[in-house]
Amino acid sequence: SFAPRVFSGIQPSGGLTLGNYLGAIRRFVEMQDEGGYECIYCMVDLHAMTVWQDPAALTRNTRELCAGFIASGIDPEKAVLFNQSQVPEHVQLAWIFNTVARMGWMGRMTQWKDKAGKNAENASLGLFAYPALMAADILVYHATHVPVGEDQRQHLELTRDIALKFNYDYETEFFPITETVTEGAATRVMSLRDGSKKMSKSDPSDASRINMTDDADAIAKKIRKARTDPDPLPETLDGLEGRPEARNLINIYAALSDISAERAIANVAGQQFSQFKPMLAELAVEKMAPISNEMARLMEQPDEIDAILARGAERARGIAEPILKETYRIVGL
Numbered sequence: 397s398f399a400p401r402v403f404s405g406i407q408p409s410g411g412l413t414l415g416n417y418l419g420a421i422r423r424f425v426e427m428q429d430e431g432g433y434e435c436i437y438c439m440v441d442l443h444a445m446t447v448w449q450d451p452a453a454l455t456r457n458t459r460e461l462c463a464g465f466i467a468s469g470i471d472p473e474k475a476v477l478f479n480q481s482q483v484p485e486h487v488q489l490a491w492i493f494n495t496v497a498r499m500g501w502m503g504r505m506t507q508w509k510d511k512a513g514k515n516a517e518n519a520s521l522g523l524f525a526y527p528a529l530m531a532a533d534i535l536v537y538h539a540t541h542v543p544v545g546e547d548q549r550q551h552l553e554l555t556r557d558i559a560l561k562f563n564y565d566y567e568t569e570f571f572p573i574t575e576t577v578t579e580g581a582a583t584r585v586m587s588l589r590d591g592s593k594k595m596s597k598s599d600p601s602d603a604s605r606i607n608m609t610d611d612a613d614a615i616a617k618k619i620r621k622a623r624t625d626p627d628p629l630p631e632t633l634d635g636l637e638g639r640p641e642a643r644n645l646i647n648i649y650a651a652l653s654d655i656s657a658e659r660a661i662a663n664v665a666g667q668q669f670s671q672f673k674p675m676l677a678e679l680a681v682e683k684m685a686p687i688s689n690e691m692a693r694l695m696e697q698p699d700e701i702d703a704i705l706a707r708g709a710e711r712a713r714g715i716a717e718p719i720l721k722e723t724y725r726i727v728g729l
């Protein structure tokens with residue numbers, strides 16, 4: 397009984413990567429263009445703050461993320477594109493969800509354990525509560541579908557648990573049970589230097605990732621220098637077992653060419669990396685360099701970006717406000 401509605405967010409914590417693009421943003425664009433969904437895409441600046449952000453950098457990174465969305469094909473007329481902190485209903489619903497979620501649920505989140513590390517005593521309270529705010533981001537729009545990379549699956553299970561407990565505790569069916577959408581060959585893009593680590597903006601090695609702001613030369617160089625093994629590429633995916641770096645490059649190749657990983661390996665079976673890498677580098681440049689050029693162009697017009705985000709926030713509030721109001725009524729506030 398809920399209208400099909402897509403919500404997803406990305407943190408403006410600086411340095412969008414090819415992982416963000418293939419695992420998330422590209423999927424956002426597809427869902428926007430498929431039609432049949434109302435799409436809501438958010439720069440989750442309040443999430444970014446759960447670890448220290450320099451104020452000026454946070455402002456800049458938020459604009460850059462917006463530029464990244466638009467350069468990748470998000471149309472702010474079609475999709476609702478906005479900044480989390482400009483829609484206060486997210487935080488207002490998050491407080492209600494802080495009272496619904498259990499300490500034990502939050503403590504089991506692997507991202508909390510990874511990010512807080514051995515020094516949990518010194519992590520921010522916000523970092524611990526992050527998944528409850530994320531549930532509010534989604535449910536304040538009654539979103540039914542959330543496209544994300546693999547690493548967000550557990551948080552989305554928690555979102556469902558919060559919706560279920562709220563619905564049960566208040567004897568209602570007010571919140572939808574959201575579906576996680578992870579699809580394609582690149583739901584988990586790995587580091588170019590170490591196949592056991594996720595490609596991430598927080599990796600200290602710049603060579604480990606392709607940034608969405610990298611120019612053609614940088615993209616090609618990083619692919620050519622990506623870590624691999626000495627063996628030629630096998631006939632099938634089974635042959636990539638135990639070769640995570642090779643598997644990662646095949647996944648990237650598949651995702652950039654919009655084919656399955658099975659098709660991808662069949663296309664390049666028997667090739668040496670000395671043959672495969674230049675082809676992949678050319679493909680990555682062809683797909684990614686126009687996006688980084690367009691991002692640079694958009695970043696020269698920060699006022700226009702701010703205006704787009706302000707309009708998006710207004711549209712978002714139009715949806716979120718009545719849902720928050722009804723939530724408050726249900727709980728007796």
Ligand code: ADP
Nearest residue numbers: 406407415416419420544545548583584585595
């Ligand atoms: P990051 O993980 O880089 O800090 P976010 O947490 O804001 O970025 O994630 C934004 C989106 O990008 C999420 O949907 C996440 O699953 C996806 N994502 C991030 N890194 C990768 C990756 N290496 N491969 C695939 N998807 C990714």
Ligand code: NA
Nearest residue numbers: 507545547548
């Ligand atoms: Na992430």
